[in-house]
Amino acid sequence: MFKWLEKNLPKIVMAPAVGLIGWFVYGFVLWTLYISFTNSKILPKYELWGFGQYEKLWASRKWLISVDNLLVFTALFLIFCIVIGIILAIFLDQKIRAEGVLRTIYLYPMALSFIVTGTAWKWILNPTLGIQKMFVDWGFENFTFDWLVNREMAIYTIVIAGVWQSAGFVMALFLAGLRSVEDEIIKAAKIDGAGLFTVYWRILLPMMRPVFFTSFVILVHISIKSYDLIVALTQGGPGISTTMPALFMTQTAFHKSQVGLSAASAMMMFMAVAAVIIPYLYSELRRENAR
Amino acid sequence: MQDNTQSSSYQQLEQKSKYTNMFLRWFLYFVLILFASYFIFPLYVMVVTSLKTMEEIRQGTLLSWPSGLNFESWAVAWGGRGYGAGDTFLRPYFWNSIKMVVPAVFFSTFIGAMTGYVLTKWRFKGDSWVFLFLLFGCFIPFQAILLPMARTLGVLGISNSIIGLVLVHTVYGIPFTTLFFRNYYVSVPTELVKAARIDGAGFFKIFFKILLPISAPIIVVTVIWQFTQIWNDFLFGSTFSFGEAAPIQVALNNMVLSSTSVKEYNVDMASAIIAGVPTLIVYVLAGKYFIRGLTSGAVKG
Numbered sequence: 001m002f003k004w005l006e007k008n009l010p011k012i013v014m015a016p017a018v019g020l021i022g023w024f025v026y027g028f029v030l031w032t033l034y035i036s037f038t039n040s041k042i043l044p045k046y047e048l049w050g051f052g053q054y055e056k057l058w059a060s061r062k063w064l065i066s067v068d069n070l071l072v073f074t075a076l077f078l079i080f081c082i083v084i085g086i087i088l089a090i091f092l093d094q095k096i097r098a099e100g101v102l103r104t105i106y107l108y109p110m111a112l113s114f115i116v117t118g119t120a121w122k123w124i125l126n127p128t129l130g131i132q133k134m135f136v137d138w139g140f141e142n143f144t145f146d147w148l149v150n151r152e153m154a155i156y157t158i159v160i161a162g163v164w165q166s167a168g169f170v171m172a173l174f175l176a177g178l179r180s181v182e183d184e185i186i187k188a189a190k191i192d193g194a195g196l197f198t199v200y201w202r203i204l205l206p207m208m209r210p211v212f213f214t215s216f217v218i219l220v221h222i223s224i225k226s227y228d229l230i231v232a233l234t235q236g237g238p239g240i241s242t243t244m245p246a247l248f249m250t251q252t253a254f255h256k257s258q259v260g261l262s263a264a265s266a267m268m269m270f271m272a273v274a275a276v277i278i279p280y281l282y283s284e285l286r287r288e289n290a291r
Numbered sequence: 292m293q294d295n296t297q298s299s300s301y302q303q304l305e306q307k308s309k310y311t312n313m314f315l316r317w318f319l320y321f322v323l324i325l326f327a328s329y330f331i332f333p334l335y336v337m338v339v340t341s342l343k344t345m346e347e348i349r350q351g352t353l354l355s356w357p358s359g360l361n362f363e364s365w366a367v368a369w370g371g372r373g374y375g376a377g378d379t380f381l382r383p384y385f386w387n388s389i390k391m392v393v394p395a396v397f398f399s400t401f402i403g404a405m406t407g408y409v410l411t412k413w414r415f416k417g418d419s420w421v422f423l424f425l426l427f428g429c430f431i432p433f434q435a436i437l438l439p440m441a442r443t444l445g446v447l448g449i450s451n452s453i454i455g456l457v458l459v460h461t462v463y464g465i466p467f468t469t470l471f472f473r474n475y476y477v478s479v480p481t482e483l484v485k486a487a488r489i490d491g492a493g494f495f496k497i498f499f500k501i502l503l504p505i506s507a508p509i510i511v512v513t514v515i516w517q518f519t520q521i522w523n524d525f526l527f528g529s530t531f532s533f534g535e536a537a538p539i540q541v542a543l544n545n546m547v548l549s550s551t552s553v554k555e556y557n558v559d560m561a562s563a564i565i566a567g568v569p570t571l572i573v574y575v576l577a578g579k580y581f582i583r584g585l586t587s588g589a590v591k592g
Binding site: 014035044102104108109113117122124129134228231235253265270273 | 326330332334337340402406408428434462519522523573575
């Protein structure tokens with residue numbers, strides 16, 4: 001008995017982690033999957049109902065708007081975060097004075113919650129006392145900036161706040177990537193007469209492919225899950241113009257008590273994330289094994 | 292000296308390109324400072340707004356300087372106005388968050404350290420599959436577990452309680468903490484462990500005598516990461532708790548959204564700062580470790 005215990009101690013120590021994750025992650029996802037095939041309303045029912053919830057989901061105007069918003073948000077969020085992140089990383093890489101201070105400033109939003117920053121942005125963007133008033137007081141009397149309460153434009157306020165929060169993170173990833181390139185490569189290119197621009201555009205950025213990939217995966221992941229920021233900034237409004245899948249899921253489950261439909265939307269989000277993550281994990285593992 | 296860093300390696304460059312370089316560097320600093328102001332702008336606005344009176348807010352602009360250091364809205368945000376119903380303030384929720392964060396960070400870090408230790412130093416057949424199995428937990432969108440979690444907490448009788456949130460945060464922190472420790476211990480030479488085993492040291496002795504003493508950096512990274520994630524969480528907090536048991540982010544959101552009386556932006560901003568200050572302090576003091584957590588194992592937003 002004691003021998004057995006000693007031999008299996010490592011596995012016993014590891015058991016809580018495996019058990020908890022097995023139950024609370026895999027078990028729960030399977031449960032949600034199962035419920036998405038039932039006609040559950042307030043309480044879960046366990047008779048299978050086929051794909052009814054998914055049909056209902058994709059016929060729902062609110063869900064379609066959510067998906068539409070998610071696509072717009074993801075595209076802009078990705079482009080701006082990556083472009084700003086790369087520019088900042090390259091510029092900071094030029095032996096800049098006070099680099100530490102600048103880096104701290106670019107990255108501090110990552111330490112704050114989306115509720116905190118959303119509250120701040122909501123105040124800044126509100127049309128009566130925020131940016132609009134600032135410009136009007138400065139003498140631009142016809143200046144209007146009412147995106148936050150404008151159905152067409154409200155989604156872009158979420159982009160502004162989201163990019164502000166996450167661009168520094170991309171900067172950190174790229175800066176780390178650039179710093180890991182050996183000086184010899186850059187020196188050799190310079191001796192061959194390549195200008196700084198060419199060095200970056202032709203040599204360094206193509207070498208950053210894994211960093212691009214990582215940033216892409218993480219940013220898409222953040223955007224699919226974005227919930228807090230929308231709650232803090234617009235609550236999905238005006239109307240339902242800025243609703244997104246994560247918000248749809250919780251509202252359908254906890255306010256409308258449509259548990260089955262909500263589970264179906266959760267599974268759609270799960271599949272979207274899996275479609276991005278599984279290739280990523282696969283390639284990461286291959287890279288690690290190749291080492 | 293700064294101006295020449297580009298050209299120092301090849302002195303044959305002429306005067307002309309020296310001027311271009313100088314121009315380029317000014318441009319560089321200009322862009323960097325421009326972005327720095329974009330990033331600092333909301334924080335600045337939060338701080339100055341929190342120090343103004345509502346009268347000043349209506350008259351001035353976002354950027355205008357407060358007339359004095361007026362911490363009244365901070366006091367209101369923290370301790371309320373002292374009348375009964377409808378007087379929400381952050382103090383009790385701040386403590387809720389502390390009570391939630393401390394045990395959740397401790398348990399998830401401990402379990403992650405142990406699991407990372409086994410996965411790297413007591414390897415067994417299929418251990419990399421176990422790692423992958425755990426790692427996947429970093430990525431799942433939590434929406435896919437919210438419904439069963441809500442029911443489970445109900446069945447266990449700990450819904451809408453701090454204990455429930457501690458459980459949730461511990462469980463969903465494990466994939467990250469395991470990832471951190473596993474990646475750190477992988478680079479510790481296994482020979483050390485083997486030698487100790489030959490000397491007769493057991494499983495726990497090896498961990499506490501050999502690995503733990505050199506684990507300080509990764510413990511700091513993990514604790515900071517977990518602290519930031521759990522303190523800033525809103526999804527779990529708002530789904531599994533309400534009223535008295537809510538953590539600070541939920542309380543902040545409720546305070547800002549409550550539309551009972553006239554909007555008091557100064558109090559809103561003071562509240563937001565109070566809710567953000569703990570993680571901000573940690574970031575400023577230990578930014579290096581924070582960034583390491585973000586970039587080394589970072590997968591979550």
